[in-house]
Amino acid sequence: MLNFIIMQIPSFIFQSDLEKSKAMIKFYSLRRQKMGVKGLPKKGISKEELFERMNEHRAKDADWRKARTWSLVYYAEEDILELAKSAYLNFFSENGLNPMAFGSLRNFENEVVAMVASMLSGGESAVGSMTSGGTESILLAVKTARDWALSKNPELKNLEIILPISAHPAFEKACHYFQVKPVHIPLREDFRAEVEAVRKAVNKKTIMIVGSAPCYPYGVIDPIPELAQIALEHNLLFHTDACLGGFMLPFMKKLGYELIPFDFSVPGVTSISVDIHKYGYSAKGASCVIYRNAELRKHQFYVYADWPGGVYASPSMTGTRPGGAIASAWAVMNYLGEEGYLKLAEETMKISRQLIEGINQIPGLAVMGKPDMSVFAFGSDKLNMFELGDLMEQRRWQLDRLQNPPALHLIVTPNHSKVVKEFLEDLKSLAEQLAKKGKAEVSGMAAIYGMIGTLPDRKSAQQLVLNFLDELFKPKQ
Secondary structure: OOHHHHOOHHHOOOOOHHHHHHHHHHHHHHHHHHOOOOOOOOOOOOHHHHHHHHHHHHOOOOOOOOOOEOOOOOOOOHHHHHHHHHHHHHOOOOEOOOOOOOHHHHHHHHHHHHHHHHHOOOOOOOEEEEEOOHHHHHHHHHHHHHHHHHHHOOOOOOOEEEEEOOOOOHHHHHHHHHOOEEEEEOEOOOOOEOHHHHHHHOOOOEEEEEEEOOOOOOOOOOOHHHHHHHHHHOOOEEEEEOOOOOOOHHHHHHOOOOOOOOOOOOOOOOEEEEEOOOOOOOOOOOEEEEEOOHHHHOOOOEEEOOOOOOOEEEOOOOOOOEHHHHHHHHHHHHHHHHHHHHHHHHHHHHHHHHHHHHHHOOOOOEEOOOOOOOEEEEEOOOOOHHHHHHHHHHOOOEOEEEOOOOEEEEEOOHHHHHOHHHHHHHHHHHHHHHHHHOOOOOOHHHHHHHHHHHOOOHHHHHHHHHHHHHHHOOOOO
8 A cells, every 4th residue: 555655765765854855745746636536336336246356455455364463453263253253243233322222232331341440450439431442542531531620620721631752642632632732751761651750740730640551662561650649649630541451461460470550459540441452352443441430431421412303412432333342342251251361361471472582582683671561662773673674564574663763563462373483583584684785775664764753844744644644545546
């Protein structure tokens, strides 16, 4: 999907930063003028032809079944996948918009929330809601914090939340949507949030502090107890983003891993986001946002009682809510139970340790920090990591890129057990190849990330990405 831009990159990389940005934006603008929109077919297409076309499109997708993909898809075992799919299809047409019409979905959701809250030491007072994914869970947590603060003091203006620079961008999106200012906190040398910087950032406009368990870039847990204590001292809300770790960390703790406390057992933690479609292995999209008590959750709900069409009440951001996602989450959690999740967590961590050890043994490469979980990044002070990522993609390995500093990123699942040896061999071979090559012209994603990272004008960088996104979601002629 990036072919059209990759072919153009080399002609831009030798220009100045500002010229690079202008040239790329001009290229997008010219190409946009030539794009056409394909209309609805005059006649319907047969099922056979439809699926043939769909499979042709899928042929070049990231190959998650063969464990070539290190993000986006969380695949454990075929029987779990089939169960998740079957449960989803059984409730394919049901709509969670009306919990009175579909009491089954209401019951499923309430039980899922109760199970997740129990995993997080929530106690009897903990409540929550299912959402479409981590982003919606985080949006709701920020919206709840805003409305909670305004209920205490309607005169408050220019509200702020404090978050580490490693916090998920969904918090930035939430701040943008709800007109809250994000106050960014630097990281310590171990890639965890700097506690004293948080303490200094608190002021009368602060409504919430955020910590990750773990953060996406480096897989480390922020010092949640210290951060939550600051929130407690100032009567602020504290949100733990456990979208990644919510279905791993509780079971790792039972397996004997020493972890920084992150859940409701920590005084001051008032809400937690957890994705079930990640290490919970349910169908997408299924997440939860859990609150310490019902009074907090009320600020999440939306009610409009004056519509001629009836009373409108919604617990989350969406109106229509796919029944399949709710049913799938309930089914998989009951199917696996604590025993099943313990087994999967143990296997996942075993694979992660093998990969971390193997990467650290490759000359020029090193895992960043000391990851607490099965999510981590590795970088180099000698090699161009973006170029290494491109070379790995040529061998059909799909890795995410990090920036500031440049790194490659892995999210490990049980499915990766069958490719550890091959992955490490390819990584070592290509790292050695890159080390011998030295500095040379780069193309592809290496050039894109390299250019975006060096643009001094960040507005130009943002505009470049906006135009790229605009191009990405347009039909080809």
